Amino acid sequence: MDPFLTSRIVTDVLGGLTNGVTYGLVALSLVLIWRSTGILNFAQGAMPMFATYVGFALLSYHFGYWPCVVACVIAAVLIGGLTERLLVRRLYGKPEINPIVVMVGFLIVLEAVAAAIWSSTPRSLPSPFSLIHWQLAGRPFALSPFTVYEIATALVVMLAVAMLFRFTNLGLQLRASALAPEVSRLLGVRVGRLLTLGWMLSTAVGVITTILVSANFFSGLTPTVMDGIFAYGFIAAAIGGLESPVGAVVAGVLLGVVNQFVTDFVNQNAVIIIALAILVVSLMVRPSGVFTKSTQRRV
Amino acid sequence: MKLGTVRPIPIAVGLAFVATVIALVSTSTSREGVALCVALDVAIACGAVLSLPRFKSSHPVVFRAALTLLGLDVALFVTYYFPSSTNFNLSTGAAMSIVLLGLSFLTGASGQISLGNGAFMGVGAFVMAIWANHHTTTPIVITLLIAVACGALVGLLLGLPATRLRGPYLAGMTLAFAVAFTFILATFSSWTGGDSGLQLPTAVTAPRWLDGFFAAGTPPLKTTTLYLTDFTILVAGVAFFFMANLFASRTGRSMRLIRDNDVAAELVGVSLPRTRVVAFIVSSAYAALGGALLTLIDNSVSPPTYSFALSVTILSLIVIGGIGTISGALIGGVIYAFSTNVISWITTQTGLNPQGNLASQLNGIIFGGLLIVTMIFAPFGISGAVRHLWHRLRARSPG
């Protein structure tokens, strides 16, 4: 059993899974915002990053890890809500390019302000579980207590979001507000409030991702920590289809595994090139994403 | 005083005569005098042509040519007197304005989003350096054209799949290309010089005849920078001229139709995929030209310059300048050229520690903030805002 578990294939699959769930979470947040407000949020990595800095600033006041996590989530909810209220509100109904540009500007500002306040020197975050991989019969195993925690947390979050949308009244209202805002308003749904809630939820999911990602030995939390993951999450969302949360998550996980295999069997440069190739091919075959129920524009 | 009956041509001739006399009398070298005369006379001639009644609508191409010529004339004139660091900034601004022109055309004229123009710039930049290193005898202009052709080719390759994609998916594909570009460069590191990049085999130097314009002992920095700056501005002028004509042509009109209502466009008989691809090719060719010029100016090219962040900068500049306009590209180029000077001025005025965290991030804060504010309050950029203001003023004072 041990040789199998530490074999190259299994190591790559598990390593890929670890990265893949983070791509899946980012893709999920992107889909949440797209479905609820029709906006492509380029600051999807930067907003949670800022919230993480704010939450973990409490560390210097000797708060522990878990209280800081709670503080991060609160900060994320606040940032998400304020962004929707103050910034995004003005973008509804405008041409496609407007929200993209505004969110890119927001991304730049957030990263610059974070670096101005906290500097770009990497900040070490404590981790509740050991980062050291288990050893099986003298060979390293692909997972450590922390990565198991990472994968488990990601799955729990995805499940929670799914259950929220499917089984709760709130979820129904969120879906209705996104699909048919006018009708929902007529039915008494507070559409504006729900849109804000959508952003809050998405940023909260994002902050969990950032906290998980920043607790590594290599560099930890920096203003640009989420940039690479955002790119892959975005690609995953585009492949899976911006309309489908399930598609986004599946695409993200698969992309993570594929990337790991490419890194191992080809080389590092090839990873993004192959991801680009997969994206182009999938968009050629299904221009609105693999998992989107195809909606023809009939004229 | 009523000037309604004034005839421009005789006035122009008179002014030219006076200007020539004054220039000959007041300049230090004879070459400088001749150049000054030529500059002033060309300016006056263009001004006269432009002021002819109803000229713009009867001879639009000549009108645009005269306008371009006037602009080039003024630019060449003032760069002669500017210090070399200002000229250097202007040259990078001019190269960037060409890139912005391409993106302005793509987004504004045909409604497609591209987050990958930084990568197209990189294509041009590297082709320029690679070709120059392997074929040292090719004249610069030919190498530039080769770089442009390569950029167009890559634009075609990317434009073909792009025709079927809508907004966010197109953004995603171009983003992936922009992110992948530096890694593509790394894959071919034996050609692209790896992390270190490439240098041009011989530094560009000013030709001999230019030295005659300056007093003896002028440092080569001044003449070389002037030569490069003027060359870049000339190329930019040609690029702007072509773009202005393209905007107004049938192709330009079909693109605007697609942007506004692609269903109607198809009904009218415009071929959607073909027009979209043409827009992509034009935009990437322009970006490649800008990148190749940048290599010439810097005398070197390095991979990290052509990252995704550059594509974001390009998009931001054209948004602030004014999407879909030619003047927007010009404004964006100027901003690019002088933004660091403005930022350092702000830093000294506010007394910030120039080595501190806040000062070093001021660039990003102001830039990103400007982007947000522009898009929300003035979505047509500075160019659009000025145009809006001009119309409001004209509406108030008739005739």
Add this chain to the structure above:
Amino acid sequence: MVTSKTRRVTVTGTAMLLCLGLVTAGSSMVSAGAATAKVPGVTAHQITIGATEPVTGIASSGYNQVAKAANAVFKYVNSHGGVFGRKIRYIIKDDCYGTPGFGCTGVPSTPTQTHALLGIPVFATVGSLGTPTQDSVRALLKSNGVPQLFVASGSRDWNNPHTYPGLFGWQPSYNEESKIFAKYIKATFPGANVCFLGQGDDFGQDGLAGLVAGGIKPLSADLYSVDDLVATNGTSIAPYVADFQTKKCTVVVLDSIPGATDAALGAALALGYAPQWVISSVGSDPQTVDAPFVGKVPTDPEIGAITFSYLPTTTTSSAWIPWITKVIEADPADFPGFTSTSVLNGNIAYGAAYGVSFVEALKATGKNLTRASFLKTLQSVTFSQTPSLVPLRYSSSDHQGLNSGYLTTVISDSATKPLTGIVYTADSSTDGRVTVAKTLSHGIPSWLK
């Protein structure tokens, strides 16, 4: 429709252009007659020098202290009257290590910043950092006759006096450092499996060449790309380390910047891999490297690693250590919070050392300072009272700079100590010959104390 108003505007505009022409033509007459500057960047009371440094961005953590430390030395000298009555003004421009990205939005390229320095003008560039960045401006500086001094990089590119007579390195080259490593590894770990990970530019390539010239044949030699490192937040290094572990390498040589060193150490830690690390001086400073591990692991993973130093470590009794500490403490603008009990780190020591080198070279040139006289002095004088372990010496055929140092071992998260204390000398030729240094530097010049 062109109205009379438009015509009016056009004629007025043309007339204004005329006036502009007159004014500028007149002023050019005046400025053409103005006396040309004597020596660019030098007046009776001031010398202006410049440098491009990674103030922001991936390389900034740690490296942004280097130029500041040199600046602290210049401020100290200025407070004692300067050199022959001239105070030194050091202008630092940010080029983000030539890797503009989101962390440094809008930061200009190295050529642009160098042009800006040339426009000031500066007497010379001193201590500009980075190999690709400085390679890209060599031709520009040369064609304008501006000396490019003490480039903060160990590439051999700076040792090219024939083509670039004004270009000078300062620190020992990566090649020389690796040869000294090779000698040590061969003697201490004979027959061991050695693996190499280096940066994908001169740094890694020259370093690997030095190792090989010194007689080491790495089982696995990989080069990482800085772009990858930045884009993946460090995780791109892990696969190389995993590969070394699979190949059972007991000695791993790293020619990496601190960010990559961290990534390698972290990856090894996670995999339970503990080879003997041999790390280049460029990326081994304990304070910088240990920062991400603080609070996550009981012991600093760098402890026990072998590295190289050409400056005295803080554990030795060199008089320069307290001197540098005093100078840094006297500059709270650049180093807020630095007190007499703060420990120097490698970046500060480096910056202060080349600052001292520049000041000593100015002093040796004399009051009559021109670029030519300065360069002549630099190539003929041996500076034997410098912070470096051996005297600093250039010649008309050798512009590399220092070429000697000793091996040190990391003993804590802030300090290293010499392994044997023997200072070795290597050269940049193709053979791996390493000799013991004959002369060492001694003391602080009295006029600097």
